[in-house]
């Protein structure tokens with residue numbers, strides 16, 4: 001009788017069927033601007049590495065632009081000129097993977113739907129589109145069994161979508177505080193560091209390729225609001241759209257505010273905030289005072305950072321470049337390689353979960369602390385009168401400072417009239433609605449000459 005085979009050497013049947021021979025996946029690129037040109041460059045220049053990582057060659061089969069005859073850097077040298085086309089639909093129809101870096105709602109929305117319907121996976125950097133029409137696109141991608149990936153849409157190069165969606169899928173996220181717009185962080189930093197005026201700093205940010213085509217989207221907080229909606233949806237497994245995000249941009253921030261913040265131990269940042277409370281989810285974007293010692297205060301220039309607080313993990317901070325062609329292309333290419341791998345493995349990757357269906361709270365339900373600067377008559381009893389107004393509205397004072405010699409202008413920008421004093425009140429946490437009515441009431445009392453600024457305080 002032959003000896004029984006040694007179980008240690010017995011052939012083990014393959015559990016996973018062998019992968020099909022590496023082939024080629026056709027990549028359509030929609031848009032050849034700041035981001036698209038860098039994606040195209042990498043696809044051409046790093047083709048061998050990308051093929052080895054993806055498991056198939058990622059062949060750039062076309063680049064959709066508005067005007068294919070216009071000369072463009074890299075076209076004819078890095079990227080063959082005959083790849084440029086004005087027929088985006090025709091290009092989508094002959095692709096396995098579609099990269100949308102055009103921006104705007106249409107035609108990207110229709111093109112992405114068309115790609116999904118034809119069985120292609122999609123990578124997009126388009127936060128405006130996802131924040132407005134994400135659910136319909138995710139549902140279509142789920143139904144078609146294809147990926148719709150968007151790491152570049154939130155905080156550019158920083159891996160944040162994947163960590164929140166996948167690495168934290170077993171935890172309970174409570175709060176996300178993000179500096180998610182490079183342009184406004186650059187502007188506020190230039191104002192704080194060099195005393196540059198807001199408009200001049202915006203022009204510089206445009207020149208550096210950080211700003212959206214219409215920089216109002218950055219300065220007025222729309223771009224950050226789109227990212228807040230996406231982050232809130234991911235973090236809380238629910239759906240939040242951009243029109244549910246309370247939004248205030250940085251145009252009301254003066255150089256006096258920036259200087260006063262520095263003098264009182266704060267930095268002004270435009271924050272995207274997503275929070276879950278017992279009542280639901282709140283998402284908002286506004287300038288805020290961040291304590292100088294908070295990690296977000298150290299985020300300079302056009303850099304982005306997202307601070308996440310989760311029950312199990314505790315505080316986490318994700319930091320890096322949130323804008324610019326190459327950084328953003330890095331996130332797009334990471335998604336592209338993942339989508340290619342998923343496709344070769346015969347399925348789709350991680351998908352969005354919105355099972356929680358949480359109510360999204362109105363703007364005036366947000367609870368935070370405030371710093372109010374005001375100019376009042378300098379006479380006995382005024383402080384008590386001001387404190388009384390706050391008490392009447394259920395807003396509790398944490399600290400009061402009166403401007404004295406060691407805190408010179410611009411902490412004291414008042415009306416310059418004799419006999420006025422400059423107060424700085426910091427409150428305990430209060431509802432936005434209570435604070436708004438408090439400020440209204442303060443404006444109505446005689447000893448208050450001027451309310452110089454009202455800023456929310458976050459990260460304390």
Ligand SMILES: NC(=O)c1ccc[n+]([C@@H]2O[C@H](COP(=O)([O-])OP(=O)(O)OC[C@H]3O[C@@H](n4cnc5c(N)ncnc54)[C@H](O)[C@@H]3O)[C@@H](O)[C@H]2O)c1
Nearest residue numbers: 031032033034035064065066101102103125126323324328
């Ligand atoms: N620039 C950044 O730092 C950055 C960072 C993250 C995300 N994004 C997002 O990436 C996307 C692209 O941004 P960008 O800065 O590269 O923009 P861009 O304006 O520099 O480039 C857009 C490109 O799309 C093309 N295009 C636009 N509409 C078209 C149409 N209807 N038909 C054919 N082509 C069209 C333009 O010709 C151009 O080539 C946007 O969604 C943006 O929000 C940009």
Ligand SMILES: N[C@@H](CCO)C(=O)O
Nearest residue numbers: 181182183211212323
């Ligand atoms: N305009 C955006 C680009 C990145 O989404 C910014 O300034 O951050």
Ligand code: NA
Nearest residue numbers: 151154156158
């Ligand atoms: Na990102």
